[in-house]
Structures are given as structure tokens and as C-alpha cells.
Amino acid sequence: MSVLYLGILAAIPLLCLMILIPFFIVLFLGEWSLRFLNLIAEQISQSSLPQSLRTVIGMVPKLMLMIFKSIQRNMLRTSLTYLATFVLVLVVTMVWSILAFIDAVTSDKAEDFKIIITERYQIPSQMPLTYISQVQAVLERLPPELRPTSDDFMTWSFVGGSLDPQKRTFENSIFLFCLDPICLRTMMDGIERKRSRKTGEVYDELSPEDAKAMEEIVQKMKANRQAIVVGKERLRILNKQVGDVIEVTSFNFKDIVFRFEIIGTFPEGRYDQSAAMNLEYLVQALEEYKREKRTAHPLADKSVNLIWIRLPNREAFNLVADVLNNSSEFSSPPVKVETASSAIGVFLEAYKDIFRGMRYLLSPAILITMALVISNAISISVRERRTEMAVLKVLGYQPWQIMLLVLGEAVLVGVISGFVSAGITVVVVNNILNGLKFPIAFFPAFFIPKAALWWGPVLGAGTAIAGSFLPAWSARTVKVSEVFSKIA
Amino acid sequence: MNQPIVQVRDLEKSFIRGSEEIKVLNSLNLDVAEGEFLALMGPSGSGKTTLLNLIAGLDQPTSGQILVGDQMISEMTESQLARWRTRHVGFVFQFYHLIPVLTAYENVELPLLLLPLTASERRKQVRNALDLVGLVNRDNYRPGMLSGGQQQRVGIARAIVTDPTLIVADEPTGDLDSKSADEILTLLTVLREQLNKTIIMVTHDPHAAERAQRILHLEKGRLVSETVRDQRITIP
Numbered sequence: 001m002s003v004l005y006l007g008i009l010a011a012i013p014l015l016c017l018m019i020l021i022p023f024f025i026v027l028f029l030g031e032w033s034l035r036f037l038n039l040i041a042e043q044i045s046q047s048s049l050p051q052s053l054r055t056v057i058g059m060v061p062k063l064m065l066m067i068f069k070s071i072q073r074n075m076l077r078t079s080l081t082y083l084a085t086f087v088l089v090l091v092v093t094m095v096w097s098i099l100a101f102i103d104a105v106t107s108d109k110a111e112d113f114k115i116i117i118t119e120r121y122q123i124p125s126q127m128p129l130t131y132i133s134q135v136q137a138v139l140e141r142l143p144p145e146l147r148p149t150s151d152d153f154m155t156w157s158f159v160g161g162s163l164d165p166q167k168r169t170f171e172n173s174i175f176l177f178c179l180d181p182i183c184l185r186t187m188m189d190g191i192e193r194k195r196s197r198k199t200g201e202v203y204d205e206l207s208p209e210d211a212k213a214m215e216e217i218v219q220k221m222k223a224n225r226q227a228i229v230v231g232k233e234r235l236r237i238l239n240k241q242v243g244d245v246i247e248v249t250s251f252n253f254k255d256i257v258f259r260f261e262i263i264g265t266f267p268e269g270r271y272d273q274s275a276a277m278n279l280e281y282l283v284q285a286l287e288e289y290k291r292e293k294r295t296a297h298p299l300a301d302k303s304v305n306l307i308w309i310r311l312p313n314r315e316a317f318n319l320v321a322d323v324l325n326n327s328s329e330f331s332s333p334p335v336k337v338e339t340a341s342s343a344i345g346v347f348l349e350a351y352k353d354i355f356r357g358m359r360y361l362l363s364p365a366i367l368i369t370m371a372l373v374i375s376n377a378i379s380i381s382v383r384e385r386r387t388e389m390a391v392l393k394v395l396g397y398q399p400w401q402i403m404l405l406v407l408g409e410a411v412l413v414g415v416i417s418g419f420v421s422a423g424i425t426v427v428v429v430n431n432i433l434n435g436l437k438f439p440i441a442f443f444p445a446f447f448i449p450k451a452a453l454w455w456g457p458v459l460g461a462g463t464a465i466a467g468s469f470l471p472a473w474s475a476r477t478v479k480v481s482e483v484f485s486k487i488a
Numbered sequence: 489m490n491q492p493i494v495q496v497r498d499l500e501k502s503f504i505r506g507s508e509e510i511k512v513l514n515s516l517n518l519d520v521a522e523g524e525f526l527a528l529m530g531p532s533g534s535g536k537t538t539l540l541n542l543i544a545g546l547d548q549p550t551s552g553q554i555l556v557g558d559q560m561i562s563e564m565t566e567s568q569l570a571r572w573r574t575r576h577v578g579f580v581f582q583f584y585h586l587i588p589v590l591t592a593y594e595n596v597e598l599p600l601l602l603l604p605l606t607a608s609e610r611r612k613q614v615r616n617a618l619d620l621v622g623l624v625n626r627d628n629y630r631p632g633m634l635s636g637g638q639q640q641r642v643g644i645a646r647a648i649v650t651d652p653t654l655i656v657a658d659e660p661t662g663d664l665d666s667k668s669a670d671e672i673l674t675l676l677t678v679l680r681e682q683l684n685k686t687i688i689m690v691t692h693d694p695h696a697a698e699r700a701q702r703i704l705h706l707e708k709g710r711l712v713s714e715t716v717r718d719q720r721i722t723i724p
Contacts, residue, residue, distance in 0.1 A: 038607070041607050044607075045606030045607040051604060051606070052604065054606045054607075055603075055604045055605060055606065058605070058606055058607035058610065059601050062597070062601055063601065066589075066590065066594075069589040069590060070589055073588065073589045388587060391581070391587070393546075394544075394546060395598055395602075396571065396572075396573045396602050397570065397602065398570050399566070399570075480547070481538070481541050481546055484537070484541070
């Protein structure tokens with residue numbers, strides 16, 4: 001263990017250096033870009049633009065350059081401020097990514113309004129297969145403008161099993177969503193092909209390669225009932241690969257052994273630990289069981305766990321809920337109709353304190369720490385440069401201009417640090433680590449949204465302004481005669 | 489005497505230290521002619537620098553009037569004073585006070601950034617100022633790479649680059665060896681003679697003061713005597 005700690009300790013300076021490299025590159029490129037801009041400004045100053053505009057164009061790159069140079073006067077302090085901001089933006093980005101995901105899945109989406117039907121009084125929900133056609137019949141009776149299409153319907157049956165029936169372990173177990181393979185691309189969150197309700201435009205959240213691979217998987221699963229798709233992480237844990245044939249002894253569908261052919265993997269992310277199989281194979285297995293045992297399987301009439309429907313709006317939801325809640329067709333067992341977001345919200349209720357802590361305690365605490373770190377660095381810098389501020393005042397700089405120069409220095413460090421931190425977080429978490437492994441409920445990993453690329457700089461700039469406001473104000477109020485009388 | 493460019497009337501300045509009021513300048517009257525090189529001398533605490541700061545618009549008097557050119561600067565707000573200083577005053581400091589991260593060129597250019605000038609006009613003015621102080625070939629040097637005398641020359645270039653009405657210098661040779669000091673004083677003389685600049689210089693050094701046309705002696709916030717070309721006149 002001590003060797004591990006020593007290794008980590010030794011890696012920290014190297015890591016810091018690696019994090020600092022982008023900062024130095026941005027500073028270098030920024031400074032040279034401003035020099036180049038300055039040359040352009042000189043050319044523009046000879047153009048026929050209005051004098052005031054030419055003055056501003058000529059002045060801005062110069063003042064920006066001064067800010068760039070100022071933050072380089074004490075590179076150690078600037079680097080440490082950058083590193084501290086980097087780490088804090090990284091933590092906030094990760095926390096906010098989790099919260100943003102949770103917010104997204106627990107809020108209704110006008111474009112993708114899904115509802116879930118489950119058994120009302122039992123967890124796990126177990127509904128008969130006949131409910132599928134009965135629910136479809138209810139949907140058929142909806143007014144045409146509210147009626148979902150066949151692409152808006154999905155059922156889930158959960159199948160759990162082990163590759164070794166004698167010794168069931170985490171490493172040899174597999175959990176499968178049992179569904180119509182088409183639903184993988186029409187209804188499964190994260191891998192579905194989406195259609196805009198307003199424009200009818202079809203779009204994908206998957207990369208073109210992943211989308212193509214998923215389309216091929218769907219076709220193979222339709223053609224071969226025994227084909228399954230498995231998450232990459234689960235495949236690795238099972239020590240299997242695409243093309244392998246596996247026998248899975250189910251532990252919920254007792255006495256049923258499935259023989260699967262692994263034909264592909266899910267795109268990295270949400271389904272890393274899961275797998276999906278064809279519903280027809282489960283139905284066939286249940287029928288074979290009945291033929292062999294001359295009695296129906298105990299779960300034959302309880303094999304549907306969830307029914308998902310995408311509806312155009314809440315009005316359709318109310319109609320469906322009204323029918324399903326009151327119809328005698330759905331009384332044995334009675335069912336519950338919820339929006340997907342509210343169902344997930346109920347499921348996540350147990351984690352609400354963690355989320356509340358992250359949202360209202362951790363995030364503000366980090367933001368305040370960031371502001372204090374920047375405030376401290378800028379305060380020292382302003383204190384050291386009081387004479388310089390006084391000189392600027394003597395030269396005719398207005399207090400607000402001096403304040404802007406100081407704020408500019410802080411914002412520059414904050415923005416670069418925020419952007420680099422968010423950028424690295426997105427690349428490392430999403431592409432190298434395959435998600436932030438922070439398992440909550442049925443979400444095994446979280447991904448950093450692309451929006452983090454603007455969160456980072458905005459966070460950096462916001463906290464820089466908040467942190468440097470007081471030091472900048474103190475620079476603004478430097479009294480020239482006092483400064484020089486002390487020097488004399 | 490030419491038309492006075494600086495007129496100081498009944499000037500008083502006092503500071504509050506704790507519960508005590510310290511009177512630094514007391515009913516002071518002064519005229520400085522356009523194109524004059526004036527030296528202010530006196531013991532420490534006599535009010536030389538305070539007077540210089542007031543004339544340069546860096547501080548506000550407790551009472552009295554200061555007229556520079558046609559501007560009553562004693563009645564200006566801080567913001568008006570800042571704008572006025574940019575165009576009308578060039579300040580030369582004892583310790584140069586150049587911005588260490590900027591090159592000589594950029595230091596000289598600093599006050600010009602506040603004026604409505606195009607980049608090419610700015611460049612021309614900076615080149616002229618550096619040429620005048622003999623440092624055009626050092627324009628890309630940072631202050632740390634220059635000697636004290638050279639830094640002070642950059643400071644003077646910065647002071648004259650806006651073509652101000654008035655140049656005020658607070659002990660401009662106080663931090664220099666005698667050779668460099670002599671060069672700086674020669675430069676100030678050239679500015680007066682060739683560009684007709686009005687220069688007010690505070691100094692402790694009698695040799696430096698000798699280069700001025702007129703020397704005013706202050707004591708306890710009052711002008712006590714005036715020396716014009718070796719003739720000392722006591723002010724009643």
C-alpha cells in the first residue's frame with residue numbers, strides 16, 4: 001500500500017506539469033495572437049474607418065497584451081492559481097454532470113415524453129404477457145393525433161442468469177433486457193434514434209459508427225432469436241467476446257437455460273454492464289418449458305416487468321392513465337401509469353440527500369473555495385503592485401480602467417483554467433475512462449455533457465470576477481499621493 | 489517673464505494624522521512661466537513633493553486655486569483630473585516606475601493608449617520620444633535589461649510622449665550616479681530649450697537645481713526664498 005501511495009505522490013508533480021502544459025501553450029499562443037492582432041490593428045488604423053473605431057481597435061489588443069504579460073510576472077503564483085482552479089472546476093464539472101443527468105432523467109421532455117406501466121402493488125413489477133396486446137388495444141382507441149406509432153412502444157422483461165449454475169458470482173452473472181430488438185433503436189434511452197416532433201427530423205445521439213453498428217445488431221437479433229448484445233464492461237468481466245456462444249442458467253426464470261450467441265456490444269456508456277435479448281426467445285423458452293414439463297412456467301403469466309410508451313403530450317398520458325387505472329381488463333394485477341421521469345424520480349428518492357448535498361453544499365463550497373483562491377492570488381498581486389497602479393493613475397488611467405485590468409488578469413486565468421479543465425475532463429472521463437463510475441440506482445456511470453465545455457470557462461470567469469472584485473476595487477482606489485509619499 | 493502657465497494662489501494643504509491636523513502648505517503663491525525650468529528645493533517635510541503633486545493634479549488642495557494653462561485644476565473631479573493629466577502632464581519619478589513586464593516601447597506607449605490616436609500615430613509618437621532620449625535602438629528591452637540612467641530616459645520619453653504642457657519631475661536624479669544624473673539633467677534642459685517645455689523639478693541636489701533657471705526654496709510649507717541665476721532673493 002505504501003508503494004502505491006509513494007507512486008501517487010511521485011505522479012502528482014508530473015500530473016501538474018502535464019496540466020500546466022496546455023496553460024503555457026494558451027498563454028504563448030494568446031500572446032502571439034495578440035501581437036498579430038496588433039499588426040492587423042495597425043493596418044486597420046490606416047483605413048477609412050471612423051477615428052473612434054480605429055482608436056478602440058488599436059487599443060484593445062494592446063491592453064489585452066498587457067493583461068497577458070501581467071499574469072506572467074509571477075509564473076509560480078499564476079501556475080498555482082491555475083492548478084487550484086483547474087482541480088476545482090474538474091470537481092464541479094463532475095458533480096454538475098451527475099446532477100445534470102439526474103435532472104434530465106427526472107424532468108419531462110416535450111420531444112421525448114415517455115410513460116411507464118408497471119404493476120401497482122408489487123416490486124418487482126410482474127405483469128402477464130397478455131397485457132402487451134391489451135395496452136396496445138387501448139392505444140389504438142386514442143384519438144389519431146394522440147395515438148403513438150409502433151415505434152413508440154416497448155416492453156421489458158428482466159432476465160438474470162449465470163454462466164455457472166453451480167457457483168453464481170458477480171463475474172459469471174449477466175442481466176438482460178428482454179425486448180423486441182427493434183426497440184433498441186426506437187425506444188431505448190441513450191441509443192435510440194430520435195425524431196423531432198416539431199420538424200419530423202430524425203437524428204442520432206450516437207456517433208455514425210455506433211449507430212451503424214447498432215442497426216446491424218438489431219437486424220441480426222431479428223434474424224436470430226438467440227442473438228444478444230452485451231455491454232463492453234460486462235463482456236470483459238465475463239471473459240467472453242463477440243462471436244462466443246454462452247449458456248445462461250436463469251435465476252429468475254428457474255429451470256430455463258438460454259443458449260445465446262453474442263453478436264455485438266453496446267456503445268460505451270450507460271449499458272456497459274447490461275445485455276439485451278430477443279423477447280421472442282423468452283416466449284419460445286416458456287413454451288418449450290410448458291411442453292416439456294406439461295405445466296406452465298411459474299413466471300409465464302408474470303413475465304412482463306415494464307411497458308414503455310412514448311406519447312405526444314400529457315393529454316395523451318392522462319387519457320391512457322384514466323383507462324388503465326379504471327378498466328377491469330387491468331385489475332389482475334392492477335397497474336400503475338407514470339411518466340418515465342416521475343417513475344425514475346421515485347426510484348431515486350432514496351438518493352435525494354446525496355443529490356441535495358451535492359447541489360446545495362458541495363457545489364457552492366467548491367465555488368466559494370475557487371473564488372477565495374483567486375481572490376488570494378489577486379490580492380497579493382495588487383498589494384505588490386500598488387505603486388504600478390498609482391503610476392497608471394498618474395499617466396491618466398481612470399480608476400475603472402485599472403479595475404478592469406485587474407479583473408481581466410483574474411478572468412484570463414479563470415477562463416483558461418476552466419476551459420482546459422472542462423476539456424480534459426470531457427476527453428478523459430468520456431473517452432478514456434468510459435464514464436464516471438459513480439453507480440447510483442441503475443445508472444452505472446455518468447458522462448460529462450458537451451455543455452461542460454462552456455460551463456468550465458463560465459465557472460472560471462464567474463468565480464474569478466467574484467474573487468477578484470474586492471482586490472480590483474482596492475487597486476481602483478489606490479491614492480497616488482499616499483503611495484508615492486511612502487516610497488519617498 | 490513669459491505668460492505664466494502655472495498660477496498657484498493661496499494654496500493650502502493639510503493632512504489629518506490621528507486627531508492632529510498637519511499643515512503641509514500654507515498660503516502659497518507661485519507663478520511658473522511657459523518654457524521655464526523651475527527647481528523646488530527644501531528640507532524633508534517642507535512640502536515640495538506635495539506642491540508638485542498638487543500642480544500635477546495628483547492630489548486636491550485643502551483650499552486655494554491652481555490654474556494650469558486655462559484649466560482650474562483645483563476644482564476638477566478625480567476623473568476629470570485623470571483625463572487632464574493624460575494630455576497636459578508628463579511625470580518623471582525618482583525610481584522611474586516603469587512597468588517591468590513591458591518593453592521600453594510599450595512603457596512609453598502606455599499613456600497614448602488613452603488618447604484617440606490610431607496605431608500608426610501612436611507608433612510614430614513613441615519612436616519620436618524614444619529617439620529624443622536616444623533609446624530608439626533599445627525599444628524592445630524590458631526595464632530590467634536597462635541601466636538606471638536608461639530607465640530614467642525611458643521614463644522621460646513616457647513623460648513627453650503625449651506632448652504635455654508641463655513636465656513635473658520628482659527627484660529625477662535621486663537614484664542615479666553623477667554621470668547618469670548629468671545626462672538626465674541635460675536631457676531636461678534640451679526639452680526646455682528645443683521643445684519649450686515647462687519643467688518643475690523637485691530636488692535635494694544643489695548641482696541638479698543649478699541646471700534650472702529658477703530655484704524656489706520651501707520651508708514648513710512656505711516659499712522662503714528664490715534664486716534666479718545665482719541671485720538669491722528672500723521672499724517676505
